[in-house]
Amino acid sequence: xxxxxxxxxxxxxxxxxxxxxxxxxxxxxxxxxxxxxxxxxxxxxxxxxxxxxxxxxxxxxxxxxxxxxxxxxxxxxxxxxxxxxxxxxxxxxxxxxxxxxxxxxxxxxxxxxxxxxxxxxxxxxxxxxxxxxxxxxxxxxxxxxxxxxxxxxxxxxxxxxxxxxxxxxxxxxxxxxxxxxxxxxxxxxxxxxxxxxxxxxxxxxxxxxxxxxxxxxxxx
Amino acid sequence: xxxxxxxxxxxxxxxxxxxxxxxxxxxxxxxxxxxxxxxxxxxxxxxxxxxxxxxxxxxxxxxxxxxxxxxxxxxxxxxxxxxxxxxxxxxxxxxxxxxxxxxxxxxxxxxxxxxxxxxxxxxxxxxxxxxxxxxxxxxxxxxxxxxxxxxxxxxxxxxxxxxxxxxxxxxxxxxxxxxxxxxxxxxxxxxxxxxxxxxxxxxxxxxxxxxxxxxxxxxxxxxxxxxxxxxxxxxxxxxxxxxxxxx
Amino acid sequence: xxxxxxxxxxxxxxxxxxxxxxxxxxxxxxxxxxxxxxxxxxxxxxxxxxxxxxxxxxxxxxxxxxxxxxxxxxxxxxxxxxxxxxxxxxxxxxxxxxxxxxxxxxxxxxxxxxxxxxxxxxxxxxxxxxxxxxxxxxxxxxxxxxxxxxxxxxxxxxxxxxxxxxxxxxxxxxxxxxxxxxxxxxxxxxxxxxxxxxxxxxxxxxxxxxxxxxxxxxxxxxxxxxxxxxxxxxxxxxxxxxxxx
Numbered sequence: 017x018x019x020x021x022x023x024x025x026x027x028x029x030x031x032x033x034x035x036x037x038x039x040x041x042x043x044x045x046x047x048x049x050x051x052x053x054x055x056x057x058x059x060x061x062x063x064x065x066x067x068x069x070x071x072x073x074x075x076x077x078x079x080x081x082x083x084x085x086x087x088x089x090x091x092x093x094x095x096x097x098x099x100x101x102x103x104x105x106x107x108x109x110x111x112x113x114x115x116x117x118x119x120x121x122x123x124x125x126x127x128x129x130x131x132x133x134x135x136x137x138x139x140x141x142x143x144x145x146x147x148x149x150x151x152x153x154x155x156x157x158x159x160x161x162x163x164x165x166x167x168x169x170x171x172x173x174x175x176x177x178x179x180x181x182x183x184x185x186x187x188x189x190x191x192x193x194x195x196x197x198x199x200x201x202x203x204x205x206x207x208x209x210x211x212x213x214x215x216x217x218x219x220x221x222x223x224x225x226x227x228x229x230x231x232x233x234x235x236x
Numbered sequence: 237x238x239x240x241x242x243x244x245x246x247x248x249x250x251x252x253x254x255x256x257x258x259x260x261x262x263x264x265x266x267x268x269x270x271x272x273x274x275x276x277x278x279x280x281x282x283x284x285x286x287x288x289x290x291x292x293x294x295x296x297x298x299x300x301x302x303x304x305x306x307x308x309x310x311x312x313x314x315x316x317x318x319x320x321x322x323x324x325x326x327x328x329x330x331x332x333x334x335x336x337x338x339x340x341x342x343x344x345x346x347x348x349x350x351x352x353x354x355x356x357x358x359x360x361x362x363x364x365x366x367x368x369x370x371x372x373x374x375x376x377x378x379x380x381x382x383x384x385x386x387x388x389x390x391x392x393x394x395x396x397x398x399x400x401x402x403x404x405x406x407x408x409x410x411x412x413x414x415x416x417x418x419x420x421x422x423x424x425x426x427x428x429x430x431x432x433x434x435x436x437x438x439x440x441x442x443x444x445x446x447x448x449x450x451x452x453x454x455x456x457x458x459x460x461x462x463x464x465x466x467x468x469x470x471x472x473x474x475x476x477x478x479x480x481x482x483x
Numbered sequence: 484x485x486x487x488x489x490x491x492x493x494x495x496x497x498x499x500x501x502x503x504x505x506x507x508x509x510x511x512x513x514x515x516x517x518x519x520x521x522x523x524x525x526x527x528x529x530x531x532x533x534x535x536x537x538x539x540x541x542x543x544x545x546x547x548x549x550x551x552x553x554x555x556x557x558x559x560x561x562x563x564x565x566x567x568x569x570x571x572x573x574x575x576x577x578x579x580x581x582x583x584x585x586x587x588x589x590x591x592x593x594x595x596x597x598x599x600x601x602x603x604x605x606x607x608x609x610x611x612x613x614x615x616x617x618x619x620x621x622x623x624x625x626x627x628x629x630x631x632x633x634x635x636x637x638x639x640x641x642x643x644x645x646x647x648x649x650x651x652x653x654x655x656x657x658x659x660x661x662x663x664x665x666x667x668x669x670x671x672x673x674x675x676x677x678x679x680x681x682x683x684x685x686x687x688x689x690x691x692x693x694x695x696x697x698x699x700x701x702x703x704x705x706x707x708x709x710x711x712x713x714x715x716x717x718x719x720x721x722x723x724x725x726x727x728x
Contacts, residue, residue: 082705
């Protein structure tokens with residue numbers, strides 16, 4: 017497929033590597049604003065088409081090529097630029113528009129612009145620390161493509177375990193794996209005791225409701 | 237020609253409503269942008285409610301004024317950009333109109349605002365002496381560090397934004413080197429808090445670094461000597477390491 | 484001052500105060516409705532909030548009129564008749580508002596989905612308060628009033644980002660091995676524009692022609708016309724005239 021990647025810094029580098037792995041024969045176009053970086057990108061990604069463009073001209077490029085572009089990925093070092101380019105791509109009906117955030121605080125601002133997919137690379141810090149330091153409730157993964165979420169819940173009391181069990185019995189589309197304090201993994205809630213964890217997976221709204229329920233029980 | 241007014245700001249909920257409303261009242265202003273530096277108060281909510289475009293600056297570093305200014309320029313869509321401090325207590329639409337007027341009339345492409353207030357210490361003791369040494373043509377500016385500036389948007393995309401306090405003097409030098417017509421415009425009296433003395437050391441350092449970096453790049457100082465003897469002015473900043481890639 | 488004059492002044496002042504209170508109350512109510520109904524779409528929320536605002540102003544005016552002891556009944560009847568006439572003339576707009584609410588709650592499609600409704604098929608460019616914009620396969624922009632979606636079923640063809648589109652090529656009769664070879668060469672040429680491998684479904688002789696059916700995994704369906712032209716050009720370069728169906 018034909019992918020336009022805008023940017024030549026840290027995020028763009030990893031995005032380009034990922035695109036090459038997913039679609040090695042595809043047409044990857046990288047746009048950068050400084051000639052030194054264009055040279056460097058051409059050396060690093062010899063099979064990509066690396067273009068020098070002025071900041072203002074990128075929007076024109078997107079508009080002129082919107083019929084052929086399958087995806088636009090904005091990965092510059094400025095969230096302002098990423099927002100601008102994603103907005104133009106969306107307005108010109110490019111099927112996949114991805115904005116990679118530099119500042120996670122801009123997530124809601126990007127969401128308001130109805131950008132298809134917003135990647136927050138710093139989310140991983142929260143998730144991993146939550147898990148390592150034993151947060152009671154933690155959203156581990158939320159799919160951008162499907163309505164799927166995976167979360168972990170620490171079993172801190174009997175009431176919580178009981179609530180989780182009844183909730184799981186009620187919803188066929190939510191599945192769980194239980195990890196005991198000693199690290200044994202099982203699909204049965206009876207195998208886990210206090211101090212263990214439940215990893216639940218299912219439709220986002222149901223998982224969010226289960227997490228809210230868990231938080232309420234934990235806070236009581 | 238239309239105008240975008242840009243306010244870099246952080247924790248200024250008290251000022252934002254009045255500033256945004258005042259900006260919209262100025263002639264030709266079509267958008268007001270608030271670049272937030274990670275406010276913990278209601279700055280963002282109030283700015284959005286008043287119709288400003290809001291974005292949080294891409295890098296939450298201190299001081300990140302330059303990043304905020306850069307992000308503001310990148311988000312703007314009008315022909316002329318006007319930057320103002322959001323906490324000017326006596327702000328009126330005329331501040332904006334006076335800054336933009338020389339650009340609209342074709343007299344200038346970059347305008348530095350100057351105002352009546354007590355002489356800035358960093359300006360008089362650091363910026364002006366260094367400018368006199370390395371860029372004597374710019375030494376005539378009364379307030380080279382003024383954050384009240386206006387310019388053609390397309391020219392802002394050709395210059396470098398220093399990340400911190402050196403951004404204002406850096407822009408002045410870069411616009412000068414671009415060959416832009418620069419003018420200083422008196423915008424009257426500015427009612428604004430001045431920083432306490434102990435807060436000025438970092439500011440002075442960054443201003444000096446911004447001027448020195450450019451002087452070194454322009455070969456007014458020997459780059460090798462600078463790299464060897466000037467700590468903080470690293471080779472990368474001098475553009476000596478352009479060969480460096482991702483690996 | 485005479486008591487009647489004083490009474491009149493008091494009533495005028497009260498009426499003015501009621502109008503002012505109604506004005507500010509209507510503004511607060513508008514903001515409140517906009518915020519609480521925003522989950523149904525900002526366009527719908529703002530329109531409903533505007534209607535609520537005018538209703539409060541109308542009530543304020545009615546109260547002010549009654550304070551001034553004017554003939555409330557007659558004015559109310561005239562007002563109601565005007566209101567009904569306005570409603571009737573704006574029924575299409577209200578229908579569109581109802582459709583907007585339906586689209587916001589039911590969400591039969593979202594922006595960038597490929598849909599078919601009635602005779603129109605295309606990519607959803609934007610969903611507005613009154614209408615929805617589609618871009619068709621030919622690149623035409625079609626603006627559909629939202630009320631259209633209340634009367635016609637919507638087929639949402641967007642199951643995943645990749646859609647497999649079948650291309651039927653007709654070319655002059657020739658050796659089938661050569662046909663297969665050229666098909667594979669052309670598929671290799673167009674592969675960078677696809678997400679996944681193109682598939683040769685069938686090759687068969689029909690009369691004096693050869694029919695080739697390929698399946699191409701495409702992300703941007705607006706690319707179809709360009710791809711068709713590229714395939715035709717690739718065959719021309721090999722000295723073969725093809726038609727695409």
